[in-house]
Amino acid sequence: MAEVAGVTVDTAHWIGGERVGSAAAFTDVSPIDEQPIAEIARGGAAEAEAAVTAATRAFPAWARTSREERARLLHAIADGVDKRVEELAQVETADNGALIRSHRRGVMPRVAHNFRFFADWLLQLGHDDFETRGHRNHVSWDPAGVCALITPWNAPLMLATWKVAPALAAGNTVVLKPAEWSPLTASLLADIAAEAGLPDGALNVVQGFGAEAGAALVAHPGVRRISFTGSVPTARTIAAAAAPNLTPLSLELGGKSPLLVFADADLDLAVDLAVEQYDNAGQVCLAATRLLVEASVAGEFTERFLARAERLVQGDPRDLSTDIGPQIHRRHFERVDGLVRRATKDGARALLGGGPNTDLGGLYYRPTLFTGAPAGSEILSEEVFGPVLTLQTFDTEEQAVAMANDTRFGLAATLATGDPERAARVTERLVAGTVWVNCFFVRDLRAPFGGSRQSGVGREGGDWSFDFYCDVKNTVMAPWEK
């Protein structure tokens, strides 16, 4: 047990409806001040095995539960989340350093929405029926089995429930392995699900490191689906571990997304969209970190951007006036700083920031904007996952599209333009899972979500989630009467 921000959090695993400890533990550190906040059970192969066994046992009964009953339970979990928004927000902020105001207003309500949405979507899933020469085809969405869900630290509970909710809705049982830098809210979710009446073993939480608990889970032959959100190198390791079992995978990975600003854009809107990319201290997979601006307005854009960005308040994420909190962890901070230092060495010039926030110390990194990075340099091609943007200019639409697509990623792209015909032309040519025009992060859970190229494999959301989490079956019935 740990007491975090006044909330009691169980630091053990949650397996088969029971709290299970481990001989080993790891220390969870708050990014706010780098102080330890909890000692967490450090699971490995034994805990992964126990959780898959519990989930396998719970599967047949949960899979047979009526869709209405599953939907009812998911709504009850959503109600439990709603009741505990403040506690969840406080604990998540202590654990991953993201803003308390975002957790309260946006993230935790979205967690509840993840459950409500997939509960409702389950009830209206289409079961196609069609005829072939008098034979009836009936498509059904059968539960697949045990799902291993591996999630990152940048939006821990939001990204975990984006998987847990559809997996459970589909009639599967799940083993969730949250990121070791932000393990706490997954444990609170286990409490909430149990209080809501979810059967034992339907949701299991195994804590621990990726290379230990995570690796054991994804290699387990009893697992029928792996859904992973995280980095490209980890995705490769997981895909290799899944290969011998041919376990189906859904991978939501990193990005180096562009924001294209055309001269015909509303420049105030474009500046707003650009500054928004520092949200969550830049630790957002979808962030449009490459600002591509039409040369004729680049001077004006830069001036307005700097005026706006200089007003951003950096500090304690529990403070309501704070816009930018800390980086998640010392190791991540050092990685961000390494990328910034090498960018400077490569010849890029920081128009804003360019290093740690030495006034605040700790894990606070200054929002940074680079210009003049040489073509092909690391800062233009590697995902930083910190508050670091680059600015480049283009002269023609053709050039803008080529620059936007000049990346091995393809998660998202955003454009600001006042011309609907240009918007249509450009969006058609962009390689990205999501394209936003004159807006950013507007999310409808019915929509497919995922990445092209190395930003991922597959899509989740609406039918796409059920397509992944189900064994879709077609039954062909001959006519009964001659």
Ligand SMILES: NC(=O)c1ccc[n+]([C@@H]2O[C@H](COP(=O)([O-])OP(=O)(O)OC[C@H]3O[C@@H](n4cnc5c(N)ncnc54)[C@H](O)[C@@H]3O)[C@@H](O)[C@H]2O)c1
């Ligand atoms: N596309 C999206 O939806 C999305 C959303 C958020 C974050 N991300 C990406 O996630 C990355 C940042 O997250 P991160 O640093 O936590 O990623 P990460 O890949 O280091 O870790 C993610 C998870 O994988 C686990 N893991 C690590 N090694 C493993 C292994 N061998 N087997 C099984 N599990 C293992 C970790 O413990 C953690 O739970 C960024 O690249 C970001 O773009 C993508």
Ligand SMILES: O=C/C=C/C=C(\O)C(=O)O
């Ligand atoms: O940092 C990545 C954020 C991803 C967002 C979603 O997965 C979502 O909105 O469902």
